[in-house]
């Protein structure tokens with residue numbers, strides 16, 4: 001295990017439905033970072049590193065000025081990967097403080113989809129299928145939901161998995177969101193009937209298999225254990241992180257080596273080797289669900305079960321609530337809490353170690369958060385007690 | 387790197403109208419995709435050093451890193467590896483085309499290579515995983531150059 005870096009503060013803005021935020025996206029970012037600093041007991045001016053991930057619109061120089069930072073010693077994003085890099089952002093911040101390049105690094109995500117657009121939804125104005133999109137858009141394969149559906153359909157076909165497995169995953173997110181007043185879906189429970197009655201987006205994904213669009217921001221502050229001792233925030237060690245290989249978004253993801261799949265084998269090998277544990281040792285899991293289908297494949301690739309066991313593994317409420325067989329997306333996840341490109345799950349994973357979740361699991365020693373899945377490179381982070 | 391000249395053009399199946407509508411997005415022609423979208427025959431990139439096939443084309447062989455690569459004609463045959471029905475249109479030009487299908491097709495003669503396409507002219511029962519398909523070409527005109535496009539698509543055998 002590593003433990004050379006810790007999360008010492010977490011913060012988030014309020015979470016809204018798409019277009020619901022009165023603040024600008026940049027204001028949401030500053031609010032989440034300010035609250036994380038307040039949680040840590042750190043002056044904003046002491047922050048000296050900023051990490052986000054793919055298509056971050058909140059420029060580090062603009063942010064450093066707005067936050068009154070004295071110095072910016074570390075500013076970066078991981079390559080590509082979309083929301084897959086929510087955990088890789090933690091790895092970059094860990095590397096910065098473990099290597100001594102910076103002292104207090106913020107990893108964050110802010111998005112206001114009412115002001116901009118969700119990942120991959122900027123296609124309505126397209127007039128041709130250019131570059132790598134020629135191979136896919138020409139044939140009406142345009143959105144991430146459609147791409148993930150093709151992988152999911154083949155996986156379900158190969159292992160005889162039914163629609164109920166997808167329903168089970170979505171229902172777990174909704175059920176857990178009912179315990180979380182921050183959640184956008186708080187007060188809007190989902191039933192099996194409502195799930196099956198909802199419209200198809202792209203078969204096999206119903207409306208409730210897809211995460212919504214949201215506005216909001218989340219942030220954490222990462223430092224060394226030594227520095228954390230002088231701060232009031234409860235430090236949560238980063239035990240291990242990993243990024244993994246995979247194909248590019250689009251046509252490459254359908255080629256023989258990768259199809260069907262979510263490209264998490266490499267992440268699994270690295271993180272379990274670094275942590276010295278197995279998937280089944282983890283007490284609580286936060287897993288990015290852009291759509292429910294990728295969760296099924298990722299659970300298998302990360303070592304939770306064999307594909308042939310998946311249907312039973314998620315059935316009968318096995319993922320719902322604090323006493324679940326596998327406590328999963330305890331804040332509601334992208335589907336139930338808010339789609340902050342998975343960063344809201346980083347905060348929730350930290351909260352579980354601190355004992356502060358609204359769906360708190362008993363005696364959490366190992367709290368695992370998985371970025372993505374669906375777009376490489378995938379990433380994952382394990383928090384816990386040393 | 388030049389594809390072989392198309393042969394047997396009179397024998398290929400051609401659709402006068404596109405599956406997703408004649409006004410739907412056309413591919414922007416580039417050196418590495420022109421052969422696919424204009425030849426009326428399927429061409430895939432192969433490595434002359436190790437024979438690995440790569441779709442779509444890349445600058446370097448993924449297996450041996452050779453740059454001695456060429457496009458070779460393959461039979462216009464394949465198998466449906468996955469297929470989904472799209473109900474929610476994400477582009478305005480698709481609003482009256484839903485539901486439509488999108489499939490992953492493994493290309494016979496190019497191991498490991500899968501193309502995206504639509505299954506056209508086929509019964510619903512034929513639009514399923516494992517179904518053998520053959521290429522059919524949608525005729526269109528490139529708005530930039532006026533060049534004729536022959537966009538590969540698929541029908542059940």
Ligand SMILES: [Zn+2]
Nearest residue numbers: 433436447450
């Ligand atoms: Zn080669």
